[in-house]
Amino acid sequence: MRAAAAATTALLLSACGAEPAPRLEASETLGARAWSETLVVDGHIKASANTPLTVPGSGWESRILVDMVADGSAVRKGQVVARFDAPQSRMELSQAETELLRKALGEEGIAMAAGVNQVVLAADSAKVDADLALSERYAKVDLSVFARNKVLDALADIGYLSTKRGYLGWKSGQVAARSGADSAVLRSQRDSVMLMADQKRKNLAALELVAPHDGVFLQAADWDGTKAEIGASQRVGQEFGSLPDLDMLVAHFSVAEGRAFGLKVGLPVRVRLLGVGTEMSLKVTRVGSTASVKSGESPVKYSDFEAAIDKATALKLGLKPGQAMRATVQLVDQAGALTVPNMALVQDGSGFAVYTEEQGKAVRHKVVLGLRGPVRSEVKSGVAAGARVLLLPETEEKKS
Secondary structure (H helix, E strand, O other), X not given: OHHHHHHHHHHHHHHOOOOOOOOOOOEEEOOEEEEEEEEEEEEEEEEOOEEEEEOOOOOOOEEEEEEEOOOOOEEOOOOEEEEEEOHHHHHHHHHHHHHHHXXXXXXXXXXXXXXXXXXXXXXXXXXXXXXXXXXXHHHOOOHHHOOHHHHHHHHHHHHHHHHHHHHHHHHHHHHHHHHHHHHHHHHHHHHHHHHHHHHHHHHHOOOEEEOOOOEXXXXXXXXXXXXXXXXXXXXXXXXXXXXXXXXXXXXXXXEEHHHOOOOOOOXXXXXXXXXXXXXXXXXXXXXXXXXXEOOOOOOOEXXXXXXXXXXXXXXXXXXXOOOEEEEEEEEEEEEEEEEEEXXXXXXXXXXXXXXXXXXXXXXXXXEEEEEEOOOEEEEEEOOOOOOEEEOOOOOHHHHO
16 A cells, blocks of 8 residues: 555656656776777788889880889899880981981092092192293293284283182182081081980990899889780880888888877787788887878778888798788787776867766766777876766767
């Protein structure tokens, strides 16, 4: 009877608008406990230093790829990585050599023509000198024994022959000057052709791409992801590949920005090579300072980090750039720490706050955090052990 009366009274109070009992939220009692968090991420081996390899030659000449080592092959210093041919340069060199021969023949022709002209002028000059000497001889004899017309002809011959001798001397000089000018033009043209021929010979002498140091040849891909094949046309100076330095290998990883909490230099990394199962123990040696998107198709930003591999280990295991691996990074490993799940944290200006359950009500506490992990974060101050922390607090932001 009493129980029934009490139930009836409660129902009546409820019907009259009395406050119901507070609804309990998902919560966790704050206390020191073991805290261990790891980050599992896939990556690959890469060289921290790469030597770019370009198509050999100078200028903007084209090349035809005729032979190359396989992509990913180990090469030694001085080894030929790829061979090219330059049919266009060969044809232009042949034309230039033919043109040089023509210029040489032209110079010989000019010299011979000048020599013939000089011989003819010398003969004419000799005849004029002989006629002039004869005329001068008649001009000095006793004119009384000759007829007047003969005297006048002899005097006229002296003036004409003297003028002709001067003309022949001038013409001889003109022949020498003209032949010199023609020869100078041909020499200038020959020098230009010779310069072009030397450039072609130099290009034809640079048809082999030689490895500058030991490494692994990695062929470069075009913008569409394709790689050059035998018979493909290449441009001088075009990127053909790279030669990673095997003395400086690192394990390279990219992780989504939201999972990069706690990453720092010096953390232990356990690496397993995919496909072979070989494991290595490394340490984080570099953590990227900024995060960036990998492609325009996804807005997710990624941070990168690396773990250096010593040369002895790389040689012992035969490691090469491009090998895939999976790493487990030990972010946190503490025997006892006050931690809260990250889902319980609420942004509070530049800091964070948590909500605790106190007498059926949610009370906000600003907290100072220590280490951050992907799942939990360490609480330094702001809330004491034993508090019941709400995991999914009903904040004003959520209500609005």
